[in-house]
Amino acid sequence: MSPKVLDYSGVAVIAPVTVPYERSSTRGADWFIGSALRKLIVEAGLQKQAIDGLSISSFTLAPDSPVSLVENLGLRLRWLEQVSVGGASGVVALRKAARAIQSGDAEIVACIGGDTANPQSFAHLVSNFSEFSNAAVYPYGAAGPNAPFSLITQHYMDVHGATRADFGQIAVSQRYNANYYPGALFGNKTLSINEYLDARKIAGPLHLYDCVMPCAGADGYLVTSVERAKALGLPFAELLAADERYNSFSEDAIQIKGGWCEFKDDLYDQAGIGPEAIDCLQTYDDYPVIVMHQLEGLGFCPLGEAARWVNSTALTFDGGGLPHNTNGGQLSVGQAGCGFLGVVETLRQILQRSGANQVANAKTGLVSGYGMVNYDRGLCSTAAILKRCA
Amino acid sequence: MMPSLLQQCTECQRYQYPQRHLCGHCLGDQLTDLAFCHPGILVAASDLHHSLEARFTQQLPWRIGTVKLDCGPTVLVHIKDLGIRSGMPVSVKNALQSDGSELLQASRQP
Numbered sequence: 001m002s003p004k005v006l007d008y009s010g011v012a013v014i015a016p017v018t019v020p021y022e023r024s025s026t027r028g029a030d031w032f033i034g035s036a037l038r039k040l041i042v043e044a045g046l047q048k049q050a051i052d053g054l055s056i057s058s059f060t061l062a063p064d065s066p067v068s069l070v071e072n073l074g075l076r077l078r079w080l081e082q083v084s085v086g087g088a089s090g091v092v093a094l095r096k097a098a099r100a101i102q103s104g105d106a107e108i109v110a111c112i113g114g115d116t117a118n119p120q121s122f123a124h125l126v127s128n129f130s131e132f133s134n135a136a137v138y139p140y141g142a143a144g145p146n147a148p149f150s151l152i153t154q155h156y157m158d159v160h161g162a163t164r165a166d167f168g169q170i171a172v173s174q175r176y177n178a179n180y181y182p183g184a185l186f187g188n189k190t191l192s193i194n195e196y197l198d199a200r201k202i203a204g205p206l207h208l209y210d211c212v213m214p215c216a217g218a219d220g221y222l223v224t225s226v227e228r229a230k231a232l233g234l235p236f237a238e239l240l241a242a243d244e245r246y247n248s249f250s251e252d253a254i255q256i257k258g259g260w261c262e263f264k265d266d267l268y269d270q271a272g273i274g275p276e277a278i279d280c281l282q283t284y285d286d287y288p289v290i291v292m293h294q295l296e297g298l299g300f301c302p303l304g305e306a307a308r309w310v311n312s313t314a315l316t317f318d319g320g321g322l323p324h325n326t327n328g329g330q331l332s333v334g335q336a337g338c339g340f341l342g343v344v345e346t347l348r349q350i351l352q353r354s355g356a357n358q359v360a361n362a363k364t365g366l367v368s369g370y371g372m373v374n375y376d377r378g379l380c381s382t383a384a385i386l387k388r389c390a
Numbered sequence: 391m392m393p394s395l396l397q398q399c400t401e402c403q404r405y406q407y408p409q410r411h412l413c414g415h416c417l418g419d420q421l422t423d424l425a426f427c428h429p430g431i432l433v434a435a436s437d438l439h440h441s442l443e444a445r446f447t448q449q450l451p452w453r454i455g456t457v458k459l460d461c462g463p464t465v466l467v468h469i470k471d472l473g474i475r476s477g478m479p480v481s482v483k484n485a486l487q488s489d490g491s492e493l494l495q496a497s498r499q500p
Contacts, residue, residue, distance in 0.1 A: 123442055136394065136408035139493060140466050141452045142443035148466075150436035151456050158434065158476055204436025253433045253458035375408060376456065376466060 007270060011098040012229035012236035013386060014222050015043040016347035021185055021217030021334040024118045029060040032114035032218035032336075034073050040110050040220050044232055051222075053079035053106030055097055057089035057113040057338035060121055079106035086371025087284045088244065088380035089113055089338035090219070095242040095384065097223035107224060113340030114218030122214045132375040143203055145286070146211060148376050150204030153289040155254045157205060162307035164205055167288035168196040170324075171209045171331055173315035174285065178328025180317065180357035185215060185334040212286055215334035219344040226389070235351045235388065240364075241270035242384035258290075258370060259381030260297025268299070271385040275299045278385070279362040280349045281322055282342035284370040285329040290378065294368045298383060323349075323359045342367040343384070350388040363388045394484060394494050395423040396463065407463040425484055426494055430459035432480050435469060445489065457482050457496050467496040474498060 017039035019032050033056060041048055054077055056066040064072070066082045079100050083089040090113055097109040126144040128134060141147055156162055175191035178184035191209060199208035229236040243266065245259030268274050275298065283294040292306035300322065301309035314321030327333055327345045346365035348354045369382040397406050399413035400420040412419050437451035446452055453469040457480055467482055474480060474496065485495035 126442060131410075132408045137466055139491065140454050140468055141438040141446050142441045143438045143446075144442055146440065147436075147438060147454060150438070151434040151454070151466075154436050154476075155434040155456070201439040203438045203440065206436075253464050254456050376464060 005266070005270065006102070008098045008102070008239040008242070010226055011101050011239050012224050012226045012389070013094065013239060013347060014224065014229050014232070014234045014236045015040050016221050016344040016351070016353065017043055017219070018183055018344060019114065019218040020183055021215045021336055023185060023213070023215050023334070025116050025216035026118070027116055027216070029058045029114055029116045030064060030069060030072055032116060032216060033058065033061070033069060033112050036112045036114055036218040036220040037073060037110055040222055044222055044234060046108070046232070048074070049076060051075060051108050051110050052077055053097065053100055053109030055081040055083055055093040055109060055111040057083045057093060057340065058115055059125055059338065060115045060117070079109065083338070085380040087286060087339035088369035088371040088382040090340035090343040091242060091367060091369040091382035091384045092244055094223065094239065094343055095244065098239050098242070101223055101225055107228060109223045110220060111223060111340070112218060112220035113337030115216060115336040115338070117214050117216040117336065130374045133373070136375060145373055146203040146206055148373055149287045149289070150206045152255050152377070153206060153210070153287060154204045156256060156289050156292065159256060160304040160307060162292070164197060164207070165193065166307035166310060167210060168193050169310040170285070170288040170291050170315065171196050174325045174329045175332050176316050177326050177357055178332030180355075181327040181333070182355070184328040184332045185213065186332045187328060206287065209331070210287055212330040212335040215336050217334065217336035219337050219340035221344055221347055237347055237350055237386040238389050240272070240385040240387050241267045242382070243267050244380065244382040247379050248381060255293075255377035257303060258293045258297050258378065260294060260368060260383055261303075263383070264297060264299050267383055267385065273364065273385070277364055278322070278366045280326055280346065280359045280365045281324045282329070282345050282365065282367040283325060284339055284342060284368060285325055285331050286335070286370070290370055294370065297381070298366065298368060317357045317359050323362070326354070326357055326359055339369040339371060342369065346386055350386060394426065394492065396426055396428065397421045397423060405459070405461045405463055407465050426482050428459050428461060428482050429499055430457040430480060430482055432456070432474055432476050432478050432496060433458050433464070434476055435474070455496055465494055467494045469496050471497055
């Protein structure tokens with residue numbers, strides 16, 4: 001029997017901020033990350049030097065590293081972390097920062113995911129992502145992540161009978177949500193199911209609206225103690241539960257489920273609630289099929305049933321079903337910052353800080369992450385459950 | 391470009407791909423490189439309609455697939471024979487491309 005995992009009591013998560021996303025930028029990742037830090041201290045009413053811990057996630061910071069940012073941004077820290085698990089980083093940063101607060105290693109940790117983007121940066125990232133990818137994926141058509149995800153999507157369709165229209169339910173509902181979120185890069189465009197189905201072909205079953213657009217931007221939040229959050233007079237969220245897994249189900253010939261299946265029961269046990277108590281859900285939507293893996297792996301529907309479930313459950317922020325990717329998700333907002341978007345959107349929703357896309361009475365949110373296709377599948381699966389305090 | 395090779399661990403006898411410096415099972419470093427000539431099953435296939443490189447753009451659509459080899463590893467392959475369907479037995483071999491590079495290709499088992 002594995003030892004009992006300590007809970008996250010005493011930890012408060014505050015001050016969700018976003019540096020607006022841009023399709024392309026001539027500024028470096030340091031500008032986006034530093035601007036997120038500035039927003040964080042303004043939002044929390046703190047002096048910069050009150051921040052004594054920093055957690056950074058970025059694909060585009062190199063050749064600089066998090067410690068170079070410490071000097072660059074004039075910080076003095078006693079706790080520093082780089083979280084490099086792609087789209088799983090937002091949740092993993094939260095989990096690690098919470099432990100730093102509980103142990104007393106830091107008092108206020110700024111967690112920031114930020115990236116810059118231009119056409120060259122994406123081509124460079126894709127052509128030199130990992131040893132396995134360079135040798136055994138990239139030479140096969142140089143299609144970037146669309147190649148493995150087209151196979152994962154096709155396999156899911158073959159095995160579970162999902163159709164493109166089922167995936168379209170996810171993309172179209174997220175676009176609806178984005179139409180109420182000013183920060184979404186595609187927020188001023190509507191998307192109908194017919195437009196989704198008629199879109200340009202990209203790879204196998206993947207068409208244009210199945211693919212995220214890499215962009216520049218940053219998201220951040222602060223992790224501190226409940227006492228400190230109360231002293232600041234800020235609304236805060238508690239971390240009820242969180243978990244992470246790597247390289248789960250490596251025996252599967254192709255990815256058809258993720259690591260969430262391995263920890264779902266423990267996650268809800270730790271939180272003391274089940275999926276029915278979740279008021280809003282943010283999944284990592286690099287492709288709609290991975291959303292289906294998360295819906296199944298996190299217990300919102302049985303394995304293999306997500307295609308039917310998304311047709312019987314409203315996913316819009318105001319539809320009365322399960323509000324999902326309530327700002328439009330990466331498919332409609334854009335992809336930057338290593339999976340911080342879902343954490344920050346969860347915090348905005350449950351702290352009642354959202355605008356026109358506010359989910360009525362949202363108090364408890366679940367956010368999941370997924371990341372790093374080193375060869376043919378994503379290796380990281382994470383999730384966290386957050387709840388507004390009082 | 392280096393040819394794509396299958397590796398077999400001389401200690402635990404397991405096969406692996408893509409190539410690496412240690413056995414992913416027993417962590418031994420005595421690995422034998424083998425040219426591909428292995429049977430397997432095509433698990434999934436898809437046609438690429440978009441590429442980041444001009445050398446592929448003229449050849450689109452370009453079919454790729456996932457093959458589960460009978461000896462264990464899963465390999466990403468190029469598929470020329472459009473009659474091959476998911477679930478069919480295939481053979482994976484190294485194939486020289488017109489530009490001199492080498493790729494793994496799946497073909498029907500003889």
